[in-house]
Amino acid sequence: SGGAGEIEKLALQVPATQWDALQLLQSLGFRVNPNRQICQSAADVQAYYNEWATKRAQLSYLTDGVVVKLNDFVLQQQLGFTQKFPRWAVALKYPAEEVPTVLENVSFQVGRTGAVTPVAELRPVQLAGTTVARATLHNADRLAELDIHRGDTVIVRKAGEIIPEVVRVLAELRPEDATNVTMPTRCPECDSPLVKPEGEAVTRCINSSCPAIVQGAISHWTRRDALDIEGLGEKWVKQLVEQGLVESVADLYSLTVESLLPLDRMGQQLAQKLVDAIAASKARPWASVLYGLGIRHVGTVNAKTLAQHFLTVEDLSTASPDEIATVHTIGPEIAQSVAQWFQVPANQTLIARLAQAKLQLAATPEEQAQAAAAGPLAGKTLVLTGTLPTLTRPEATKLIEAAGGKVTSSVSKATDYLVAGEKAGSKLTKAEGLGVIILSEAELLTLIT
Known part of the structure; x- marks a missing residue:
């Protein structure tokens, strides 16, 4: 005023x-x-x-x-x-606050990726403003390093001031009847043999039907930043798995009100709400579905980045690790993980079932148009010639189109770039005569990323 x-x-x-x-x-x-x-x-x-x-x-x-x-x-x-x-x-x-307490037992949790994590069950103790009764022991290597026994007095702190962890054992206070703790050789949930891949610290259950893995995968799928299925919390997911109603996320889309009613404390109105929430999740965007699949190393940010670059599940599932790794912020480890996931027959079946259930496995036409218009090659026409060092002709074409460019078969005055590899022939000569910009594969990748 x-x-x-x-x-x-x-x-x-x-x-x-x-x-x-x-x-x-x-x-x-x-x-x-x-x-x-x-x-x-x-x-x-x-x-x-x-x-x-x-x-x-x-x-x-x-x-x-x-x-x-x-x-x-x-x-x-x-x-x-x-x-x-x-x-x-x-x-x-600052150094994290550390306090002593007694290790009463060790339990073993199985996560959605099959990773088995030893968890210390502690005599409750005050630490950094909260009461702590459980702490992570990380993995088999850490167990062996600590030489931890039930009944030991241990020092606990909060890693990053958030996650309680056991720092060290006061072996001099160990009682005579203390028993050593080792990693199990069989899954505590499904009794399948556990494996510890060479070069990795994590011990895993590789049974894809393990109830803990299935339950973890479905709980991840229902998260707000994934498929956002309101009301389908862990207690319902656990019952669905235990009752054999759900063995994968695709099974959620076959549930009916009648199939849910036998669950404990389930009523007609609640069952209808869950069925409606599951149906509503079909409208969630391609990036959310990709995150919901639970591929290792693919969090919400990487899922969005990949979905913006690979506009359909077909584009992503057929991409090579090298092609995926050309995407900005996506490194070789992530690229390898994504490519390997799509090579697993069970995962291919899952994608087919999700497509049949009408989930969003591609960007919308509007999103595809926006991606093309915003790409670094938007409005540009390119021609490919010769043999490229690492990319096949279809792979290079996909990359160019994802960046908003158009690939044609012949050089003309309308050609903006010629991408030339080994044994480039008459197209290279014609492009040079017309003053068309010549790119190597490396220069193309730099241009689009």
């Missing part, structure tokens, strides 16, 4: 530094941390860090470190961000 003059006055107060921004926010009535400090050197940062190592216990909230930020906004903008974090800020963590 103050008019243009007041707006102009506010515009002149736009802060140039982090410190000025905090000062402005405070003057406007916002709560900001009163313990902030400008540091002129690394020594000042170290002194501040050391000071709060003990003083943080006096705060009314828990803190596990201090954050150091570049003050100048221009420098912040120049440094930018990684995929997840700013390059202009760093967290300096």
Whole structure:
């Protein structure tokens, strides 16, 4: 209500530094941390860090470190961000709080990937503001390293101030009747033999029908950032698996109200809600379905990236590891994992069943048009000639089309790029005569990524 003059006055107060921004926010009535400090050197940062190592216990909230930020906004903008974090800020963590307690037992949990994780069952103890009664023991290698026994006194801390873990064993306090803990050789859920692949730390159950694996896969599928099936929580998933109603996520789409009614505490109205929620999940986008499949190393970010590049499940399932690895932020390990997943016959059957159930296994026409229009080769015409070092002609064509380009068979004045490999023939000569830009395979990959 103050008019243009007041707006102009506010515009002149736009802060140039982090410190000025905090000062402005405070003057406007916002709560900001009163313990902030400008540091002129690394020594000042170290002194501040050391000071709060003990003083943080006096705060009314828990803190596990201090954050150091570049003050100048221009420098912040120049440094930018990684995929997840700013390059202009760093967290300096304090050593995690450690407390002793007694290991009463060890249980073994089987996750949705078949990974078997030993879990310490502890005498409850207060740690970093919460009561801790369970802690991870990670894997077989860690068990052997700790030489842990039931009845041992152990030191526990929270990894990253979140996940409780056993740090070490106080062997000198070990009771005489303590029994050694080792990894089981058979799955605690389905009794199948466990395997520990060479070069990996994780022990796995490889029985795809293992109830724990099936239950984990379905629970993952129902998550909000996957298929978002409201109301289908773990207790219902467990019953569905135990009753033999569901053996894969595809089975969810065959459930009826009548098939759900025999479940414990299930009524007509609730059964109808679950069936409706499952049906509604068919509208979830291709990226959510890809994430829901639970492919190793494919989280929500990678699923979205892959779905934007490979616009249909057919494109992705037929892509080679090298082709997948050309996608920005997708490394060789992720690419290999994705390619291997689609080579498994059971997974191919799953995709076929999901397609039959009418789930979204491709980008919508609007999304495909947007992807093409926004691609680095949008509106460009390319011609391929010769033998490329790593890509086949169909693979190169897919990459170009996914980047918004069009591939034609002959060179003309309308050709923007000629991608030339070994033994390029008359097309190369004609392109050079027309002044068409010549690309190698490496230059093409650089252009589209």
